[in-house]
Amino acid sequence: MIKHLLSMDQLSKEDITKILDTAASLQQVTSRPIKKLPTLRGRTVCNLFYEASTRTRISFELAAKRLSADVINFSADSKSSVAKGESFKDTAWTLEAMGVDAIIVRHGSSGAPLQLSKWVEASVINAGDGAHEHPTQALLDLFSMREHLKDLEGLHVGIVGDITHSRVARSGVKGLVTMGAEVTLVGPPTLVPPQAEAWGAKISYSLDDVIGDLDICYLLRVQQERQAEQLFPSLREYAANWGLDAKRVARMKPDALVMHPGPMNRGVEIAADVSELPRAIILGQVANGLAVRMSLLYLMLGGSEDEVPAI
Amino acid sequence: MTTILTGGRVIDPSSGRDEILDVAIEDGVVTELAPNIRRSDADSLNVEGCVVSPGFVDMHTHLREPGREDEETIASASAAAAAGGFTAVCAMPNTDPVADNAAIVEKVWALGREAGLVEVIPAGALSKGLRGEKMADIGEMARSVARVRLFTDDGHGVQDSLFVRRVMEYLLAFDGIYAEHCEDAALAAGGQMHEGDRSASLGLRGVPAEAEELMAARDIALAKLTGCPLHLLHISTLGTVELVRRAKADGIAVTAEATPHHFSLTDAYLESFDPNGKVNPPLRAEADRVAIVAGLKDGTIDAIATDHAPHAIEEKDQEFEFAPPGLVGLETALALGITNLVDTGELTLTRLIELMSTAPARLLGLGDQGRIGSGSAANVTVFDPSEGWVVEPAAFNSHGRNTPFAGARLNGKVRHTFFRGVQTVRDGAVTVGARV
Numbered sequence: 001m002i003k004h005l006l007s008m009d010q011l012s013k014e015d016i017t018k019i020l021d022t023a024a025s026l027q028q029v030t031s032r033p034i035k036k037l038p039t040l041r042g043r044t045v046c047n048l049f050y051e052a053s054t055r056t057r058i059s060f061e062l063a064a065k066r067l068s069a070d071v072i073n074f075s076a077d078s079k080s081s082v083a084k085g086e087s088f089k090d091t092a093w094t095l096e097a098m099g100v101d102a103i104i105v106r107h108g109s110s111g112a113p114l115q116l117s118k119w120v121e122a123s124v125i126n127a128g129d130g131a132h133e134h135p136t137q138a139l140l141d142l143f144s145m146r147e148h149l150k151d152l153e154g155l156h157v158g159i160v161g162d163i164t165h166s167r168v169a170r171s172g173v174k175g176l177v178t179m180g181a182e183v184t185l186v187g188p189p190t191l192v193p194p195q196a197e198a199w200g201a202k203i204s205y206s207l208d209d210v211i212g213d214l215d216i217c218y219l220l221r222v223q224q225e226r227q228a229e230q231l232f233p234s235l236r237e238y239a240a241n242w243g244l245d246a247k248r249v250a251r252m253k254p255d256a257l258v259m260h261p262g263p264m265n266r267g268v269e270i271a272a273d274v275s276e277l278p279r280a281i282i283l284g285q286v287a288n289g290l291a292v293r294m295s296l297l298y299l300m301l302g303g304s305e306d307e308v309p310a311i
Numbered sequence: 312m313t314t315i316l317t318g319g320r321v322i323d324p325s326s327g328r329d330e331i332l333d334v335a336i337e338d339g340v341v342t343e344l345a346p347n348i349r350r351s352d353a354d355s356l357n358v359e360g361c362v363v364s365p366g367f368v369d370m371h372t373h374l375r376e377p378g379r380e381d382e383e384t385i386a387s388a389s390a391a392a393a394a395g396g397f398t399a400v401c402a403m404p405n406t407d408p409v410a411d412n413a414a415i416v417e418k419v420w421a422l423g424r425e426a427g428l429v430e431v432i433p434a435g436a437l438s439k440g441l442r443g444e445k446m447a448d449i450g451e452m453a454r455s456v457a458r459v460r461l462f463t464d465d466g467h468g469v470q471d472s473l474f475v476r477r478v479m480e481y482l483l484a485f486d487g488i489y490a491e492h493c494e495d496a497a498l499a500a501g502g503q504m505h506e507g508d509r510s511a512s513l514g515l516r517g518v519p520a521e522a523e524e525l526m527a528a529r530d531i532a533l534a535k536l537t538g539c540p541l542h543l544l545h546i547s548t549l550g551t552v553e554l555v556r557r558a559k560a561d562g563i564a565v566t567a568e569a570t571p572h573h574f575s576l577t578d579a580y581l582e583s584f585d586p587n588g589k590v591n592p593p594l595r596a597e598a599d600r601v602a603i604v605a606g607l608k609d610g611t612i613d614a615i616a617t618d619h620a621p622h623a624i625e626e627k628d629q630e631f632e633f634a635p636p637g638l639v640g641l642e643t644a645l646a647l648g649i650t651n652l653v654d655t656g657e658l659t660l661t662r663l664i665e666l667m668s669t670a671p672a673r674l675l676g677l678g679d680q681g682r683i684g685s686g687s688a689a690n691v692t693v694f695d696p697s698e699g700w701v702v703e704p705a706a707f708n709s710h711g712r713n714t715p716f717a718g719a720r721l722n723g724k725v726r727h728t729f730f731r732g733v734q735t736v737r738d739g740a741v742t743v744g745a746r747v
Binding site: 087089107108110111112114129131132164193198199 | 508515583629
């Protein structure tokens with residue numbers, strides 16, 4: 001298994017399948033009364049979060065604890081520079097000196113996990129860096145898709161919203177293309193970089209044009225500040241053109257899914273009633289995040305691939 | 312005291328000379344070029360296998376003094392320049408305080424004289440504080456002992472077109488050159504790297520080529536309107552090369568420089584997220600790099616300039632987004648030129664020397680630089696074009712260590728440098744004033 005997980009580029013179809021299969025067996029643990037495995041006993045995992053993210057941090061923390069690792073949490077301000085407080089590199093060396101085995105890093109600056117991996121001996125897992133990548137989100141999304149639709153090959157996934165600023169989109173496209181799915185990126189032209197065609201995705205500026213053909217409609221969170229930057233005129237106009245409401249859902253295939261990485265802006269990219277439909281598997285994504293992160297920690301820090309945990 | 316350089320290949324682009332000759336240096340002057348000069352009283356230095364060239368002239372150097380002496384001083388930058396084969400450097404005015412008045416340019420000039428390793432030629436700011444609003448003391452700087460000719464707000468493009476027009480007109484009275492860092496601030500805002508396939512996939516905000524090209528086009532139009540000579544600093548895009556080519560064909564007084572990093576690297580380097588590859592203007596796409604090389608070849612681009620920009624280690628050793636742009640270039644410029652332009656067959660050695668010495672000396676109006684002939688000032692560089700070496704930042708004379716070329720194997724090594732007849736570099740080591 002890889003030493004660091006920085007980008008979905010590192011994972012082949014076989015790697016992804018192994019991670020998802022392991023997650024599936026580990027998921028059964030979470031339904032037992034005693035939800036803990038001894039695999040990572042004595043190992044130390046650090047959550048190094050330069051951006052607030054309650055759900056991802058808790059998911060990683062719980063995943064590590066369920067595998068009996070010791071967990072420490074370190075939160076800092078992403079805007080910090082050498083002028084104020086400790087530098088990123090000094091923090092990395094401090095954690096290294098304390099002997100942590102893995103660092104899970106969330107950072108507002110693209111490339112920060114890659115830089116970190118050059119400074120430390122510990123394994124580095126990218127928990128989201130700038131607008132670059134968020135590989136564990138992509139993996140848990142693939143897991144959720146597979147859970148409901150079985151085979152990823154040939155699925156048509158629309159990723160809708162602010163592609164330009166989205167690490168979820170970048171990792172998601174890579175994972176989906178690797179697994180043989182077809183991806184269409186949908187949003188206003190100000191938020192969809194034309195270069196995204198080089199990622200193997202198609203581009204559409206009209207959700208109405210593609211909605212009827214999708215197996216999965218994956219909605220991204222729209223940040224309020226994009227409106228301030230004049231990337232679209234108003235949230236109302238955004239919702240009218242690229243939001244998923246009941247009218248658009250009515251045109252979806254019967255078993256097509258609605259997904260969202262959270263947290264949702266109800267009434268903007270997704271209508272409140274749509275978020276509560278059975279086809280909206282958003283909470284399932286969260287639950288699956290735990291299993292996928294356990295799987296990664298298990299494969300990267302724990303046993304060899306031959307000794308899938310005895311459950 | 313007479314020194315004879317024996318057996319070297321003398322290349323002087325100003326006269327077209329390219330032959331094996333001995334060169335006699337006496338009292339700061341090249342007194343004789345001839346085969347087999349024999350003098351009983353002279354020191355003889357065997358330079359067989361080496362090129363004897365006029366000393367290099369860098370039109371674009373950040374010496375950081377005054378203000379950031381922790382990053383570089385005029386003395387340490389002078390040592391780096393001499394080690395790189397330079398005998399003159401043009402000091403950019405974005406110091407702290409800004410070189411926007413006679414007192415600062417005279418101080419920089421005097422500190423350069425004190426270091427005594429190269430000629431330090433101060434450039435002056437166009438606007439007070441580089442803010443692009445009020446004219447700097449242009450006439451006072453031009454008339455000062457530093458005799459400033461090149462004026463620029465380098466580091467910033469001047470955004471206000473009316474201000475540009477007025478400054479260009481005013482410069483006519485002082486034989487000044489308007490030099491622009493072409494960057495439309497709004498289009499480039501927040502940019503971390505070249506906008507293209509790679510910025511899109513790396514999730515870093517891009518600076519489009521058009522941010523440079525729009526300003527280059529505006530400045531060319533205003534140079535035509537005013538008649539002021541225009542120099543475009545560190546041009547980096549295919550579009551800018553085409554604009555300059557067209558403007559020259561139209562007879563407009565425009566010149567341009569390009570840096571070694573822009574003809575050597577592309578944005579592919581940034582897959583590493585190494586902040587040492589972060590620079591402004593950014594490393595561009597391969598098509599841009601190829602256009603820069605073509606421009607150097609066909610004369611569209613007049614000079615190679617380093618944009619030497621040292622930064623403190625801790626400033627570069629942080630997240631890509633927070634690291635300041637810039638890289639050091641004085642001690643790798645020649646080798647990058649030889650390795651990436653001459654050894655690849657794109658340029659002749661003569662053209663490379665013209666770009667690094669003769670042409671920038673002429674642009675800056677330096678009569679005693681840029682040529683080597685009987686009676687010329689002895690600003691001379693001796694280099695071995697085929698000697699391979701590995702770039703080790705720790706061995707730089709510059710205090711800056713920020714280079715994307717660390718560990719690169721390059722060809723072309725400076726052996727000796729003479730500044731006004733004094734040997735400033737001997738066998739690759741700075742001799743005068745030692746390492747600073």
